[in-house]
Amino acid sequence: MFASFDVSAILREFITLSVVIDPIGTLPVFYFATAGVPPHLHWKIAVRAVLVAALVLMAFLLGGQLLIEGLGLRLGSFQIAGGIVLFLFALTMIFDSKPAREIEQAERDHMAGAVFPLAMPSIASPGAMLAIVVLTDNHRASVPDQLMTAVVLIGVLLLTLLLLLAAAKLRRVLGMTGTSIISRVMGIILATVAVDSVLGGMDAVGIARLSDGGGSVLDAAE
Numbered sequence: 001m002f003a004s005f006d007v008s009a010i011l012r013e014f015i016t017l018s019v020v021i022d023p024i025g026t027l028p029v030f031y032f033a034t035a036g037v038p039p040h041l042h043w044k045i046a047v048r049a050v051l052v053a054a055l056v057l058m059a060f061l062l063g064g065q066l067l068i069e070g071l072g073l074r075l076g077s078f079q080i081a082g083g084i085v086l087f088l089f090a091l092t093m094i095f096d097s098k099p100a101r102e103i104e105q106a107e108r109d110h111m112a113g114a115v116f117p118l119a120m121p122s123i124a125s126p127g128a129m130l131a132i133v134v135l136t137d138n139h140r141a142s143v144p145d146q147l148m149t150a151v152v153l154i155g156v157l158l159l160t161l162l163l164l165l166a167a168a169k170l171r172r173v174l175g176m177t178g179t180s181i182i183s184r185v186m187g188i189i190l191a192t193v194a195v196d197s198v199l200g201g202m203d204a205v206g207i208a209r210l211s212d213g214g215g216s217v218l219d220a221a222e
Helices: 007-021 026-033 039-070 075-095 100-108 112-123 126-135 143-165 167-205 217-221
Strands: none
Touching: 007 126, 007 143, 026 039, 026 075, 026 112, 026 143, 026 167, 039 112, 039 126, 039 143, 039 167, 075 112, 075 126, 075 167, 126 143, 126 167, 143 167
C-alpha cells in the first residue's frame, strides 16, 4: 500500500479509525472529565489525553497481536471484554453518575481525568485497540502497510486533539443544556457500540452467530 499509494485503502483505514476513535464523540467525555477543573488546565488535559492514547494505540500497533496470541487469547475474547468495559462507562454518561472514588481522585489531581476516562476508554477505546490489531495483522499486512496505518492513526489523533482544543468554544455555542443532551445521546450511541462489540466478539469465538446482514465497522476492516 505504501509503495503503490492505494488511496482507497488509506481512506478506508481513515474512516475505520475515525469511527472507532470517534473524535466528535470524545467531546462529551472531555466535558465530563473536565467538570470542576480550572479552564486554564483544559488544554493540558487535552494534550495529555491524546498523548497517552497515542502511546497505548501505538503499543497495540507494534505488539498487540503478539501479546494476545502469546497469552493464548482470542481477539473475540478481547472484543467481548472491551465491549463490557465500554458499556459500563457509557452508563455513567447516560445517567451522569461519576463514581465517588473517581471524583475524589479528580479533586486531588485535576489532570486525573486526562487518563481515565478521556485517554482510556474514550480515545483509546477497546474498539480502537481491536481495530489497530486487525488492520495491522502480521499475517496479512506488510511492514509498509503497517507504517501507513500508523500515519493514518496519527492523523485521526491530531484531528481529535484539534476538536478537544476547540471544545471550550463549542461548549459556549451549545450551552450546558446542549452539552448535557449531547453527552447522553453519545452515551446511548456508545452503549450501542459496546453491545455491538460484545456481539461481534461472541460471533468471533463461536458463542453466537450473527446474521450476514449486520456487519460492523471492524468486519469491514477485516
